[in-house]
Amino acid sequence: MIQLDDIDKNILNLIQLDFPLDVHPFEKMSFQLGISEEELLERMDRLKEEGAVRRIGPVINTKRVGGISTLVALKAPGSKIDEIAELINQHQEVSHNYLRQADYNIWFTVSAANKERLEQIINDLQEETGCPLIDLPTKRLFKIGVKFDVK
Amino acid sequence: MSNDNVVMDEADTRLLKLTQDGIPFVHSPFAMISEELGMTEEEVVHRIEQLQKNGFIRRFGASIGHRAIGITANAMCTWNVPDERVEEVGAVMAGFTEVTHCYERPRYPDWPYNLFTMVHSYTRKDCEYVAQEISRATGITDYKLLYSVREFKKTGVRL
Numbered sequence: 001m002i003q004l005d006d007i008d009k010n011i012l013n014l015i016q017l018d019f020p021l022d023v024h025p026f027e028k029m030s031f032q033l034g035i036s037e038e039e040l041l042e043r044m045d046r047l048k049e050e051g052a053v054r055r056i057g058p059v060i061n062t063k064r065v066g067g068i069s070t071l072v073a074l075k076a077p078g079s080k081i082d083e084i085a086e087l088i089n090q091h092q093e094v095s096h097n098y099l100r101q102a103d104y105n106i107w108f109t110v111s112a113a114n115k116e117r118l119e120q121i122i123n124d125l126q127e128e129t130g131c132p133l134i135d136l137p138t139k140r141l142f143k144i145g146v147k148f149d150v151k
Numbered sequence: 152m153s154n155d156n157v158v159m160d161e162a163d164t165r166l167l168k169l170t171q172d173g174i175p176f177v178h179s180p181f182a183m184i185s186e187e188l189g190m191t192e193e194e195v196v197h198r199i200e201q202l203q204k205n206g207f208i209r210r211f212g213a214s215i216g217h218r219a220i221g222i223t224a225n226a227m228c229t230w231n232v233p234d235e236r237v238e239e240v241g242a243v244m245a246g247f248t249e250v251t252h253c254y255e256r257p258r259y260p261d262w263p264y265n266l267f268t269m270v271h272s273y274t275r276k277d278c279e280y281v282a283q284e285i286s287r288a289t290g291i292t293d294y295k296l297l298y299s300v301r302e303f304k305k306t307g308v309r310l
């Protein structure tokens with residue numbers, strides 16, 4: 001785990017929801033943070049290197065760009081977990097994939113351009129893995145606002 | 152408000168493809184993209200604002216490696232909520248700051264849980280505490296905390 005000082009924490013809290021849309025966003029941010037742009041860029045590089053920042057970019061709204069996504073839970077036998085996770089990961093349309101402690105132990109999200117393609121991927125995965133799975137598409141969305149409060 | 156009739160043009164799609172892996176951390180991070188798209192950096196920034204305004208992107212900002220900074224407890228709490236209470240209970244759950252996502256999803260014969268909340272925190276104890284608070288606030292007592300034990304993959308949604 002990386003060591004963060006107060007400035008790092010302020011940076012991490014700022015770049016999630018309040019990254020300035022500007023031709024020179026880091027310069028603008030550096031004014032807000034009270035440090036030089038040079039120092040900010042050095043800190044950004046370090047935060048990236050150490051895994052605290054994955055990327056700064058667009059968070060795409062799949063549904064709005066015409067796509068469709070779902071959450072799938074799958075029951076993999078303990079001895080085959082790695083192999084099955086790898087089979088799932090090989091699909092480019094899989095964006096998140098986690099091992100969880102439960103009967104349904106592998107949980108992943110799939111996004112595709114349309115419903116037919118999504119069903120195709122789920123059918124393929126059922127065949128490839130031979131494991132029981134349930135398809136859990138969103139029926140209603142109450143909140144999606146990932147912001148990690150860095151303390 | 153987002154306007155659902157607006158569609159993305161080809162330049163928008165290219166702009167998203169050029170930025171979805173992340174912009175460089177430099178003084179002018181949109182310079183190369185503006186050259187590729189044959190427009191000014193101001194236009195690139197304006198287009199991003201429009202993409203956000205029209206709902207094609209939820210935001211333009213950082214994805215955090217929450218594990219690297221110690222937010223390692225990540226619980227998917229699943230709740231068995233009577234169908235007629237979903238609207239009300241979902242709204243209460245979404246109001247908790249520790250809850251980053253809240254969705255209603257279908258039930259199955261061996262899966263009775265229809266509301267899903269993601270809770271991220273520093274320790275499992277924190278997650279358990281949040282779940283107890285949610286249970287107290289909503290009166291829903293049939294729930295499960297599914298901790299992630301490993302991350303096999305995490306990329307953003309890509310075009």
